[in-house]
Amino acid sequence: MKDIMDYTLSLSKNSRAAFLSKCNWSQPVLRAELVRLRRNFLDKMTEKEKNVETRCVICIEPLKVSAIPASIAASCLAFPAIISRLDAYLIALEACEKLELVVDPGYALEAFTKDSDNTEEHRAQQIHVQRGMGKNYERLEFLGDCFLKMATSISLFTQNPDDDEFDYHVNRMCLICNKNLFNSANKKKLYQYIRSRSFSR
Incomplete structure (x- = not known):
């Protein structure tokens, strides 16, 4: 210049x-x-x-x-990001409705958010991190695993009170193994609701 x-x-x-x-x-x-x-x-x-x-x-x-006031121009700059987040909330709530669950929108979106290629590898360096997606499912996954194991154990114990510890362990392992959970999620087509891409500018 x-x-x-x-x-x-x-x-x-x-x-x-x-x-x-x-x-x-x-x-x-x-x-x-x-x-x-x-x-x-x-x-x-x-x-x-x-x-x-x-x-x-x-x-x-x-x-x-x-002719556009500065306040309106600033709002217009933020509008695409707001719409993107609202869309993500609605998709997560639609998944909860399909599963017949009543969940807070924030938790629903967090549960369906995968912000990197290896989110499940907790101690590893995250690969291809998608910035600005908010919290991912990692924290809720831990709580969900604990609840799932507890609920399954109670259900097996009440339905089969005469089984021993070995039977309970094996039956629970078969019910909540990754393959079984994966097949159940596939049948319900939950993969359609996973949020794995951040807002595109």
């Missing part, structure tokens, strides 16, 4: 030359703030985004004052 006028101007090559030949070169300049190019408002700002310089100096003549 040669000068402040050149920085402010966004015309094509021919239009730029015509404008520069007629503009007022003694006009005052104003200090302004650039709007960040950040579009994913569902995620926290990274350090790189925070360090982007937003201060700038501009000339007024090449610009047009927008």
Whole structure:
């Protein structure tokens, strides 16, 4: 950029030359703030985004004052992210309705959120992490596993009071093994409700 006028101007090559030949070169300049190019408002700002310089100096003549108020423009910037999150909530609630469950929307979305390729590998470095998706299912998975084992144990004990510990263990293992749970989830087509992609800007 040669000068402040050149920085402010966004015309094509021919239009730029015509404008520069007629503009007022003694006009005052104003200090302004650039709007960040950040579009994913569902995620926290990274350090790189925070360090982007937003201060700038501009000339007024090449610009047009927008008829849209700044508050409405700011709302419009956030609107796609809001709609994306609402859509995710509705999909998660639809899955809960299919399973005949009444669950808080926040927990429902958390239960159906897989934010990396290896979320289930708790101690491993996460691969292809999708930023801005909120909490994933890992915490609820632990609580769900505990409840599932307890509920299955109680059910087996009440239905078969004469079995011994070995029978209880084997029967419970067969009921809640990963293969059986996977087949049950497939039959109910729960894979259609998994949220594995973050908001696309």
